[in-house]
Amino acid sequence: MLITEELTYRHSDSFELTSIDLHIKQGEIVSLLGPNGSGKSTFLRLISRLITPGSGEVLLNGERLNRMKSQEVARNLAMLPQMQDHQLDVTVGELVEFGRHPHRSGYGKLSREDQEIIDWAIGVTKLEKYKNRMLQSLSGGERQRAWIAMAIAQRPKVLLLDEPTTYLDISHQLEVMELVTQLNETYGMTVIMVLHDINQAASYSDRLIVLKDGSVRFDGIPQCVLCKEMFHSIFEIDAEIFMNNGKYFFTPSTLEKGECYEG
Numbered sequence: 001m002l003i004t005e006e007l008t009y010r011h012s013d014s015f016e017l018t019s020i021d022l023h024i025k026q027g028e029i030v031s032l033l034g035p036n037g038s039g040k041s042t043f044l045r046l047i048s049r050l051i052t053p054g055s056g057e058v059l060l061n062g063e064r065l066n067r068m069k070s071q072e073v074a075r076n077l078a079m080l081p082q083m084q085d086h087q088l089d090v091t092v093g094e095l096v097e098f099g100r101h102p103h104r105s106g107y108g109k110l111s112r113e114d115q116e117i118i119d120w121a122i123g124v125t126k127l128e129k130y131k132n133r134m135l136q137s138l139s140g141g142e143r144q145r146a147w148i149a150m151a152i153a154q155r156p157k158v159l160l161l162d163e164p165t166t167y168l169d170i171s172h173q174l175e176v177m178e179l180v181t182q183l184n185e186t187y188g189m190t191v192i193m194v195l196h197d198i199n200q201a202a203s204y205s206d207r208l209i210v211l212k213d214g215s216v217r218f219d220g221i222p223q224c225v226l227c228k229e230m231f232h233s234i235f236e237i238d239a240e241i242f243m244n245n246g247k248y249f250f251t252p253s254t255l256e257k258g259e260c261y262e263g
């Protein structure tokens with residue numbers, strides 16, 4: 001569904017995303033992992049065409065992304081950037097309405113279909129009672145759901161999420177992860193997201209791609225990517241890997257057993 005061929009992008013002399021060759025299948029949930037500054041956001045920006053590659057291609061369903069019309073790109077891909085402007089002076093309903101923009105021919109009245117999809121997006125994200133509330137008045141978790149509602153109102157085939165759970169407490173993090181699973185299972189959306197919580201990524205993803213210094217270092221199912229060597233070479237930590245209910249997870253093992261921080 002989404003292929004990158006020898007994708008390269010240079011921000012400066014000190015950072016270059018190099019030769020990214022990936023095939024993302026339809027219906028996959030893929031998490032991008034890697035230290036800060038490893039190029040995760042740059043990669044998402046490239047595949048959503050917010051920036052243009054220095055060389056290489058992104059193919060979406062066999063078509064070159066850089067040849068597609070903007071509306072066509074937006075009908076296929078929705079991107080939730082890393083930090084949203086929380087000062088936006090709009091209601092939840094108005095925000096979600098923006099998501100219909102790529103499907104509309106002008107600024108006229110919303111069609112019945114637009115309205116139904118907006119209501120669907122608000123329903124899926126459980127925001128019905130907040131529809132007329134100002135975005136700024138919502139809690140972090142509700143606001144994140146509102147941004148996701150806007151993205152899915154685009155009815156994208158591929159949903160790109162840059163750190164959708166950062167700054168949320170654990171229950172709201174899990175709520176977002178469950179929503180992502182539901183969008184994938186019920187509506188067949190392909191999801192590519194950046195996560196910092198490696199255990200959550202392993203638990204909710206079909207595939208993990210680990211970047212470091214602008215290149216892909218590990219790519220595979222969680223069971224294969226979660227290994228001591230990955231933690232050592234990418235994050236420079238020692239880790240123990242465990243399995244519970246078919247899910248893989250790790251704990252860092254730099255502290256000796258029983259040792260605790262004495263502050």
Ligand code: ADP
Binds near residue numbers: 011039
């Ligand atoms: P990540 O999302 O993995 O933390 P990014 O893709 O945001 O990493 O950034 C990768 C590298 O590119 C970093 O070193 C960052 O400082 C640099 N970078 C990101 N955006 C820009 C930009 N607009 N101009 C120059 N350098 C940038």
Ligand code: MG
Binds near residue numbers: 040082162194
């Ligand atoms: Mg980032």
